[in-house]
Amino acid sequence: MTDASASSFPATSGPNLASRRLRALLVEPKVMIGGGFILALIVVALFAPWIAPRNPLDQDLILASLPPAGLASAEPGYYFGTDDLGRDVLSRLIFGARIALIVAFIAASLAALAGTALGLLAGWYRGWVDGVISRLVDIWMAFPPVLLSILLVAVLGAGVGSVIAAIAIIDWTRFCRVVRAETMAQAEADYVTAAHAIGFPPFHILMREILPNVVPALLALVSLEMGIAVIVEAILSFVGLSVSSDTPTWGGMIAEGRQFIHQTWWVFAAPLAALFATVLAFNQLGDGLRRALDPVLRR
């Protein structure tokens, strides 16, 4: 018969979407650079006790305020110098990455979880459900986030758990808005109508048909949120509301270094640079993910 029917099967390398997506990710330079840095940071944080040259809490007043390697009167082995109590800056930096990453991953995941759940409900059920959730988001976003987080941690009490809770409680709105809009868009698609017509229960359609198509937009956002979480954690450490001062954090180091910025600038500059690089890496990763996963941008 004359039908050209099946001749048009495209010459793709294989019908495996997951591997194709993965390949699309790997050729995206932003994903490579940002993701590579984050991966390296994770390794450093995991193996901090073996990688760090010395104990980050060891004080040695004789070796206090040493400049970083390469400067006059630097001590060999103290690559980034020491602070006013003689603690090794590099080692503190490495251990500080632990808190930064723990907060980034857990807080961003919790915020994404809460925001996605509420966003799905709002976008799917619309009506008064959407009304309540959207007004809640509006009210939430009217609060200055940093002040709100300080307030929350002050109420919850200092500590990593409180910092994570504060970030998740404040930033779920970002996810909620994106997921709500994306759910609404997907709900209009014919495949959802078809699923209704076949007779799947609405909740099944929401979780099995719509949620997977919302995830790509979500991934990029989670990465950006991790960058934000790192900053918020640093701010809270800076004002002394994060972990207790015997655990090194980048924000805490910045606060300590600030006092002696004219004498020992490196104590201030090193954690600042680490913070900067980490947030930049998360942002690049997020942007790269968005590019790689968004079919419109990819064309």
Place this chain on the structure above:
Amino acid sequence: MTAPILSVRRLSAVSELGNADPILRNVSLDLAASETLGLVGESGAGKSTIAKALLGVLPRTVRITQGEILFEGRDLRTLPRRETRAIFGDAIALVPQDPMTALNPGRRIEAQLTDGLRLRRGMSAHAAHKRALELLAEVHIRDPERVLRAYPHQLSGGMRQRVLIAAAFALEPKIIVADEPTTALDVTVQKQILRLMRQMQKAHRTAVIFVTHDLGVVAQICDRVTLMFAGAVIESGATADILSAPRHAYTRALIAAGPRYDRPEAALKPVPEDLVTRLRLEVAGVGR
């Protein structure tokens, strides 16, 4: 004519959003078993609303104010949900409009093609897989195993529409509602899909409601045709009669408005403004 398998009686519907004109005004139409009925009209004529009503997927913003939808003599509007479940999406199936959005981009063809078989017929994964292969072969897809493993974006528009036709016929429905199934396709593929629809319909003895705005498509595929304007039925009858001897001025204008490929120099003739105005007044009283 034998008793129609589907009979819409004086159906009227309004939008819950604002006080716009009714969406459907006293619409009545009949569908005999294994015939093809064309449902023709401009955008906003109410074609798709009827299609959705037949499938039980009307948006919540549309409210039916009166009328009946009789499927084998039973009114779908008053039947308990338990019984309509066996009709919507089962005895009455859909071939959707846009093959680009009608398949879920994140699920393989196999999963989407076997949804109905597994949910409605309780088939095992293995049995459903075999049935899916048969269906794909029936819609002339070569290498069906490979297509089953594929994701929608790996298929062309024509292939996707074939998959959707296969899915619509999967449960052996008595009626298929085809909502402009060829509008999103280019003309050569359109032809193939129309021919395929015709074949499948003949083989399965299914009745088809073919929603379209294209009288050319109607001429090729429909036994009878119903013309709609602004939610009201304007004219109804056998396709040959209506296209060769239209009784209503609107039908004549619509036929005249079609482009003439044999005389490209002839100017396009849109449906005249005064006719549209007159029609709006004419239908305004209906269904209130």
